Amino acid sequence: MSTTQQQSKTSLIGRDTLRIDGPRKVTGLAQYTSDFSFPGMLYAVPAEATIANGKLLTLDTSVAEKMKGVRAVFHRGNIGKIFRSTPAPGFDRVCLERRPPFEDDVIRYYGQYIAVAIADTFETAKAAADAVRATYAKEKPNVQSLLEAGNDPDVVFTAYGPVQRLQSHRGDAVAAFASAPVKLDETYVTPAETHNPLELHATTAMWEGQVLTLYDSTQGVVNLRSVLAQMFGLPKENVRVIAKFLGSGFGGKLYPWTHVSLAAAASRQLGKPVKLVISRKMMFQTVGHRARTQQRIRVGATPEGKLVSLHHDYIYHMSLDDPYHEDCGEATPFHYSVPNLRVTFGRARRNIGATADMRGPGAVPGLYATESAMNEMADRLKIDPVRFRLLNEPKIDESLNIPFSSRHYVECLNLGAEKFGWSKRNPVVGSMKRDGLTLGWGMAGAAWIAGRFAAEANMQLRDDGTVRIACATQDIGTGTYTILAQLAAEKTGVDVNKIEVDLGDSALPDGPISGGSLATSSVIPAVFKAADQAITSLLIVAISTPGSPFLGRSPEDLALQGGRIFVKAEGVAKGVPFGDVLRGANVRLVAGSGSSEMTAFEQNPKFSKHSFGCHFVEVTWQAEIARLRVSRVVTVMDAGRILNPLTGRNQIQGAVVMGIGMALFEHTTYHPPTGAPINSNLADYIVTVNADAPPIDVHFLDYPDKEINELGARGIGEIGLAGVAAAITEAVYHATGVRVRELPVKIEDLLA
Numbered sequence: 001m002s003t004t005q006q007q008s009k010t011s012l013i014g015r016d017t018l019r020i021d022g023p024r025k026v027t028g029l030a031q032y033t034s035d036f037s038f039p040g041m042l043y044a045v046p047a048e049a050t051i052a053n054g055k056l057l058t059l060d061t062s063v064a065e066k067m068k069g070v071r072a073v074f075h076r077g078n079i080g081k082i083f084r085s086t087p088a089p090g091f092d093r094v095c096l097e098r099r100p101p102f103e104d105d106v107i108r109y110y111g112q113y114i115a116v117a118i119a120d121t122f123e124t125a126k127a128a129a130d131a132v133r134a135t136y137a138k139e140k141p142n143v144q145s146l147l148e149a150g151n152d153p154d155v156v157f158t159a160y161g162p163v164q165r166l167q168s169h170r171g172d173a174v175a176a177f178a179s180a181p182v183k184l185d186e187t188y189v190t191p192a193e194t195h196n197p198l199e200l201h202a203t204t205a206m207w208e209g210q211v212l213t214l215y216d217s218t219q220g221v222v223n224l225r226s227v228l229a230q231m232f233g234l235p236k237e238n239v240r241v242i243a244k245f246l247g248s249g250f251g252g253k254l255y256p257w258t259h260v261s262l263a264a265a266a267s268r269q270l271g272k273p274v275k276l277v278i279s280r281k282m283m284f285q286t287v288g289h290r291a292r293t294q295q296r297i298r299v300g301a302t303p304e305g306k307l308v309s310l311h312h313d314y315i316y317h318m319s320l321d322d323p324y325h326e327d328c329g330e331a332t333p334f335h336y337s338v339p340n341l342r343v344t345f346g347r348a349r350r351n352i353g354a355t356a357d358m359r360g361p362g363a364v365p366g367l368y369a370t371e372s373a374m375n376e377m378a379d380r381l382k383i384d385p386v387r388f389r390l391l392n393e394p395k396i397d398e399s400l401n402i403p404f405s406s407r408h409y410v411e412c413l414n415l416g417a418e419k420f421g422w423s424k425r426n427p428v429v430g431s432m433k434r435d436g437l438t439l440g441w442g443m444a445g446a447a448w449i450a451g452r453f454a455a456e457a458n459m460q461l462r463d464d465g466t467v468r469i470a471c472a473t474q475d476i477g478t479g480t481y482t483i484l485a486q487l488a489a490e491k492t493g494v495d496v497n498k499i500e501v502d503l504g505d506s507a508l509p510d511g512p513i514s515g516g517s518l519a520t521s522s523v524i525p526a527v528f529k530a531a532d533q534a535i536t537s538l539l540i541v542a543i544s545t546p547g548s549p550f551l552g553r554s555p556e557d558l559a560l561q562g563g564r565i566f567v568k569a570e571g572v573a574k575g576v577p578f579g580d581v582l583r584g585a586n587v588r589l590v591a592g593s594g595s596s597e598m599t600a601f602e603q604n605p606k607f608s609k610h611s612f613g614c615h616f617v618e619v620t621w622q623a624e625i626a627r628l629r630v631s632r633v634v635t636v637m638d639a640g641r642i643l644n645p646l647t648g649r650n651q652i653q654g655a656v657v658m659g660i661g662m663a664l665f666e667h668t669t670y671h672p673p674t675g676a677p678i679n680s681n682l683a684d685y686i687v688t689v690n691a692d693a694p695p696i697d698v699h700f701l702d703y704p705d706k707e708i709n710e711l712g713a714r715g716i717g718e719i720g721l722a723g724v725a726a727a728i729t730e731a732v733y734h735a736t737g738v739r740v741r742e743l744p745v746k747i748e749d750l751l752a
């Protein structure tokens, strides 16, 4: 057996690998942010505005301050200076609500923090926060759900830089639509949705002199460090952010929110660690949500099913001051071949908390609209929806006129249809039955960006034969600890149980946010370069240490495999464990560092880099009792090389489950008189639970995309959600004959 064969046989890349942090999680040893406690630690509970528009006139904290165990009640008058943070070039200092807490007396949204009570216990702090009395000059809030574009300039400033409102255009979409033989003009609406990870946002802040340490439930320790350093006027070396385990985030924890600086400021005033865990109700108010969108889609096609024109004009809601852009048009310009296209957006300001990234931001609501329109057009043309998509498969990215780095959408569609049994579909509405239930079958496509953020990593090879790999990225529950162990194992041949992975600490080499589905693809080059450097150091020890079996050899003659240093010409069987060599040299460890360059959001890319996929969905409909169920799903993903199919399938299944929620359950409802998100709890804001989750059959195509990194891995965190809702609403139509164009599908929509 040759060495390369041996290597691929033992490689963990592409192999189901159990989470290395699994035992710590199931035994309760894993410490989430709110699990950390410190001597003298105090508890903070914010007081929330009970209006959504107006001015704070008076604040009475006297009752709260006199409560036993209360240390302070902070507000604008006594919190001390909190500066604004500003955006930085590159992907740094991102923050979606820039206004520091208490900066002025203006109330812009319901639940905005107006004070924060600090006490010896959480219960006392809560009682004190509840005892704070406020008076307001109250105005009628605008939380209207019908969206009309505000008076924005052609180029708007967003959290990620300036964006043109005419987002993409080619040909003459207006004329081509006017003359198209077959037309569709429909508007699709997605509601405000709220991130509901199990773990609440939590932060504990403490100061030692001018050094601020934060334990925070963040998807980005490095970015949070930059933002907080600026907000407190500190060099960033003086701020350390730690997030060892996260109970997910869905994008809501990507960037710091106002409670973080509130905890830091309170801790500064009192000289004690301050822990602030927000409530489930606050999760709906102050830590971001997915924008409501209203998307008009116009499609023109020939009777044979060739697209001739596509318009995507969308409007989303947003808070009064914050610049978040819900990029619903992200996938529209390249997803299908169409000579005439126009994508535009408008924005509607509302008295609501900041909008934010939520799993598949932009593309997920966007693809709901465009894929729904594709399905409706296929129906109008009497062409099978899979075939309609195949007829409009692009050869290149027609918006940028560049090739795709790796696109296998056609294969996704064909494989999905085969695995699902799509050829047995009778397109007549309500015609398919099983066990007394009406079946509905629907499908839709998916896409999501690919690329890399900048990343650095450090690797140690140690004299006990263990390896440490360190990177200031995070594991939000998706398996990043395990992926890094697999990567380190790939380079060293050391068993994953002997690899220590250190993440979630801004003191480690700068790592990417756990966002954009880019963490894995970003860290690969950094980890591999760090490993190469560490191995080079190791081999220098091996050839230069008196008594080493490799003394006097040239480094090029040697290699490391299976944890052994060996002479290439002699084979690994005659190798020596690297720990023995280090011990023989009295060297505790050798180390190496590596970095990856950012390639996402390039100005002039050579390739159009995306992942693709599709979902096939079956629903059952029992008209007599108006019972709708998603009964099975087949999903195919073209997401580059899959490093860990076990955690990979888990990610996609989780996303499909979330897609069922998007289609059927999730919506944040604002109460017009008060502007409050009124279903701000997990009883009234319905998410999919296990009982709603059908069998989900996930297939990966596993084509490496070498434009992304040397392993060809893209990302899988978000794409699994894209398209699910459109597939479900198509299946609902097929079962019931009702076209629902506003999510979520409600039973009353189907009773018509």
Ligand code: MOS
Residues within 6 Å of the ligand: 219, 249, 250, 251, 252, 254, 357, 358, 359, 360, 361, 514, 515, 516, 517, 718
């Ligand atoms: Mo994702 S919305 O980038 O956490």
